[in-house]
Amino acid sequence: MENNPEEEAKQILEKLRPGGMWEPAGLGLSYIREGATELKLVQQENTPIAAQARVRMRVLVESIGWTIDEEEVSMVDTSHLSPQEKHMHEIMLRQQSAQRWPCPKCETPLVAFPLEQAVWQFDGQQEMRLPDGEIEEVEQWCVIIECPVCDTKVPMEPYDFGLIAGDDLMTTYTNEVAKFIVMSRMEVIQKVDAKSSDVIILGTFCPFSGSLLPPHVRGTNVTWSELADKGEEE
Numbered sequence: 001m002e003n004n005p006e007e008e009a010k011q012i013l014e015k016l017r018p019g020g021m022w023e024p025a026g027l028g029l030s031y032i033r034e035g036a037t038e039l040k041l042v043q044q045e046n047t048p049i050a051a052q053a054r055v056r057m058r059v060l061v062e063s064i065g066w067t068i069d070e071e072e073v074s075m076v077d078t079s080h081l082s083p084q085e086k087h088m089h090e091i092m093l094r095q096q097s098a099q100r101w102p103c104p105k106c107e108t109p110l111v112a113f114p115l116e117q118a119v120w121q122f123d124g125q126q127e128m129r130l131p132d133g134e135i136e137e138v139e140q141w142c143v144i145i146e147c148p149v150c151d152t153k154v155p156m157e158p159y160d161f162g163l164i165a166g167d168d169l170m171t172t173y174t175n176e177v178a179k180f181i182v183m184s185r186m187e188v189i190q191k192v193d194a195k196s197s198d199v200i201i202l203g204t205f206c207p208f209s210g211s212l213l214p215p216h217v218r219g220t221n222v223t224w225s226e227l228a229d230k231g232e233e234e
């Protein structure tokens with residue numbers, strides 16, 4: 001597939017969630033989608049590469065009929081940051097932008113949804129082409145959350161859900177029979193020393209119901225508790 005830069009930019013921007021973040025690789029620029037065809041430049045790394053890219057990106061984005069608001073750009077000096085620190089910084093920015101994602105129908109922020117009731121849904125396998133040309137089957141999952149105001153069901157990418165859900169919800173998983181809580185190393189040690197019987201290591205399937213587990217809890221040490229009322233809403 002050969003795409004020109006305009007086509008590529010257009011495709012990326014049209015797919016971007018309102019309030020979602022776009023960080024073209026290696027440029028040191030962070031944009032957020034503000035409106036139907038409007039971006040806001042929120043952050044620029046303090047480097048010549050980013051300064052030049054900012055001008056090029058503006059020309060590119062305006063050539064496809066979008067606008068960029070460059071009024072409130074925060075300049076960050078990343079030269080003293082280690083790769084890990086840069087990565088942490090990027091995640092923080094993404095989490096901040098995720099706070100603003102709205103319900104597609106009524107604009108209620110997704111973070112205000114009852115996220116603890118999110119449902120992990122397996123959507124089957126999809127073929128993906130790896131960089132070396134090999135084809136691999138990859139499991140497709142989405143997380144369904146429901147708007148408390150207009151009842152719209154919003155399917156999210158697991159990664160995006162992680163951004164709004166935070167660690168506590170990402171280390172808890174409830175299926176039709178049990179609730180699993182991922183343990184820290186200290187918790188595992190304490191449980192094992194105390195010879196607790198509610199400690200297990202999860203594989204691909206739920207050890208009680210046999211149903212498929214979502215990838216983020218596989219291979220983790222968990223404590224579990226049986227659901228009191230199976231199939232009934234709390």
Ligand SMILES: [Zn+2]
Nearest residue numbers: 103106147150
């Ligand atoms: Zn809504």
